[in-house]
Amino acid sequence: MKEKITELIDARKFNNLKEYLQSVNSADLPTLFDELDDEKKLIAYRLLSKEKAAEVFAELDPDVQEKLINDFSDKELQNVISELFMDDTVDLIEEMPSNVVKRILKNIHPSDRKIINELLNYPEDSAGSIMTTEFIDLKENMTVEEALEKIKKIGLEKETIYNCYVLNISRKVKGIIDLKSLVIAEKDTIIKDIMETNVITVTTLEDQEEVAKMFDKYNFLALPVVDTENRLVGIVTIDDAMDVLQDEVAEDFEIMSAITPNEDTYFKTSVLKHAKNRIIWLLILMLSSIVTGAIITKYEAAFASVPILVAFIPMIMGTTGNCGSQTSTLIIRGMSNDEVRLKDYVKAIWKELRVAISVALMLGIANGIRILVQYDDMKLAVVVALSLLGTVVLANFLGCSLPMLAKKIKIDPALMATPVITTVSDMCSVLIFFKIATMVMGLEINV
């Protein structure tokens, strides 16, 4: 598709290009625009129909948006912005450098400017920051016919018309009715009689991740957002909720892999920024492994007399770390699905204890047999089996406790998953292993 556009522009066949662009699905255009040369971008963009232009603009990469805005006349900028939904305008303003923001605000209609300033003031990651203020409001004494008339008149400018909100005179939500019910109902039915009165709302300050999870739980297409006095101020639509869920997942994956989360995509992040996002955790984890190293040094006399002990360090450390991250991942996923709640702590610990013992038994037996076959050393087999029992139980205990503790003191449980658990379990596993080894084998340690 990119080649076709380049070709048509080079041949100056603008009419053909206009037709061609009209035939491409709007959803595919943003990716296409991202790939075009800057100059061709502007030419192609100017050939889009007005609605398509706004739709495409909202989905472009921020740097492409910035380039286009710099090339726009004030008139063109006004056209684009007046077609954007409020939440997309807010996103745009948040992404642009200050000189571009000034130009955008200058070209927004004053009444919209007020709303946008309010939206910009909601805390990052709150429901208020992702909601749109364009929704359909109805009155409870309207008939279905009147409601449909109203929707027909004002619907085009609304982000969704599939959920409509029935408000009283002080703009409090009395009920909710979806377009399906309206279309199916008889024309003279009164809204009050068919609206759903159990309305689930969120407040403007609710965390966006919690809001997004409600979409998953309740199968909503939109969720009403109310202010502290319970007046409807906006709605969050399902597409924005899905974006939030995807971002949160990406963040969790990064934290669990000991990376400082980053909003930019892989190739858009510079080498130095990548290095910076990774080095912090590497340094922290390195410090912790230095402590582990120091613990090992303390047992120098032990492995000097039984050098084979050293060969088991990777296995003990690795298994402990793996058990810890297995448990923490399951607990974190369980908490994010609301299946594992803080009050289930004892139940979860009891489960993990039994899992740990089952797993440790199997690992201990497997290792014991191997050691007996390979080294014919009963004491070593006992040391390794006992160490595994101790470290696996500890790892599962930590993997279960630390994420729940994190939630309790309101820090991100994902942080506890790989980075912190690895650190703690590394140190403890080596300590347990050498402690058991010196005891069982009657070795000396350097004090």
Added chain:
Amino acid sequence: MKEKITELIDARKFNNLKEYLQSVNSADLPTLFDELDDEKKLIAYRLLSKEKAAEVFAELDPDVQEKLINDFSDKELQNVISELFMDDTVDLIEEMPSNVVKRILKNIHPSDRKIINELLNYPEDSAGSIMTTEFIDLKENMTVEEALEKIKKIGLEKETIYNCYVLNISRKVKGIIDLKSLVIAEKDTIIKDIMETNVITVTTLEDQEEVAKMFDKYNFLALPVVDTENRLVGIVTIDDAMDVLQDEVAEDFEIMSAITPNEDTYFKTSVLKHAKNRIIWLLILMLSSIVTGAIITKYEAAFASVPILVAFIPMIMGTTGNCGSQTSTLIIRGMSNDEVRLKDYVKAIWKELRVAISVALMLGIANGIRILVQYDDMKLAVVVALSLLGTVVLANFLGCSLPMLAKKIKIDPALMATPVITTVSDMCSVLIFFKIATMVMGLEINV
């Protein structure tokens, strides 16, 4: 809420209970039912209105569904099933034991039975297996008024009416029109003139994860599914797509934490099943750490003469593993967003090489200074710094290459993330470290 229901049942205040249940939001009922005693479940369920009953039933846990079905009369079962959407009926059948399935199929209307048998035949994880066959189809020469009339008549039984499909006589998709456009348009407009003709469809055999990702990309509410002859056979709705995305994410987390993926939730999985899901990878990873141990044994003479080398094993292994999982996580996320494609391999490797060198330099310098201060041992500082350079470059190389290789040969890249990379990087890091140590320090090795 649970207490209130229990109280009302115990007091035999069934009318009050009926009213109360009607006032609870349907979305909250399934969780509530899961918590009730078996006997109370049935009582409360029988007091639900017919529509609410079907809606709640579809969302209940499979074991609760099974218990209810076993208590239902044939008449009650027929009522529930006739109210369920096709895809929910299929889900139900897939979850139930064979005796319950027989009873369900016996109580399904023969015409539906045929459709359900077809749906059951689609491969697991395909678009066909998650689609519903209940959609609105229109003809292109209808007027908007006729279309709305048709929707009014048949809409109630359809899972969504927000996307309507315009079919020709052989049921091929000619266009798509959303309810918003229909409600906003003038009554005498012909569908053909306002429908969107660039229709994006998927085939019944398309992977469900790919389908779900398209919702994210295109902001659809539903996606049409066509057979090999391009005839419309069903639609996938956004709620099912969200479920697929959530399941796939959970699976990725589990694989990355070396757990065999499991569809049941944390507490519903038995201790033995938990142990089984975890032990397989633990054994595999243990085998690999035995190899790492063997490599260390080979250098016994080296650490016998310089015991401090042992203290650095955790740091070198840990840092290598962390770098590898950082890189693989970023690459896997990039691939799942379609930003990192196979053809970008060289570009990604070049980026990772530079990141690795930046990170290794910082780590090497930090460690070098520490070693000089703590041990005043220049050779050791050089060994550790060089080893870090070698292992970090290798880790980033593997972290970038293995997931992309996995994608190329069509296995799950997440599998490559933590488990495989840890294994390979553990061995290589120890080998590199001791190789450099013996060379720089002029140590002997046991051959």
